[in-house]
Amino acid sequence: GENVEQHPSTLSVQEGDSAVIKCTYSDSASNYFPWYKQELGKRPQLIIDIRSNVGEKKDQRIAVTLNKTAKHFSLHITETQPEDSAVYFCASERVEMDSSYKLIFGSGTRLLVRP
């Protein structure tokens, strides 16, 4: 089945620096790749997503890049701020033979932005 690997598991950066989180997936049929941010004790919230017909998408300080050939995608956060500290999850869609749809998640990256 679909597998999503995420690295690193923890990331500590100085405020103002950039942070990069990387994910790889196994199902070449996947076409949708979202990123979620989860603050302590709260629900995951979508921060950005990308479809396979584009290679990069940007929203202010965050961007996602996708390499379909290599089956990996990355989250880039520039000018990091303390409020960016959270756990970030990547995900990849999986469509089953009966057309049922689900998301498979990576194991998460705990990002700490030091003031």
Next chain:
Amino acid sequence: DGGITQSPKYLFRKEGQNVTLSCEQNLNHDAMYWYRQDPGQGLRLIYYSQIVNDFQKGDIAEGYSVSREKKESFPLTVTSAQKNPTAFYLCASTPGQGFPPLHFGNGTRLTVT
């Protein structure tokens, strides 16, 4: 105010007891999902339902059961057969098949002692 409501926020049970977690949505979404979250791990899919009166097992369905009698409700029962039930449980929904993204509820933290 549309959204997904999970209740209760915290739940405590004794080992050997079944417990049901509630998930209600007023988004008129067709598809609903249950995920389990453990420390240091990602979200793992327990069960999902694409339409009323139909549901499928996810990757870790053993020891769990669900029902989907109404479009807006997708309760999850954690049975005594689940060997390690203490976890954070998240319910989610989407408008339908192939219509991301997932919208999550606030979660229920279940502790079994």
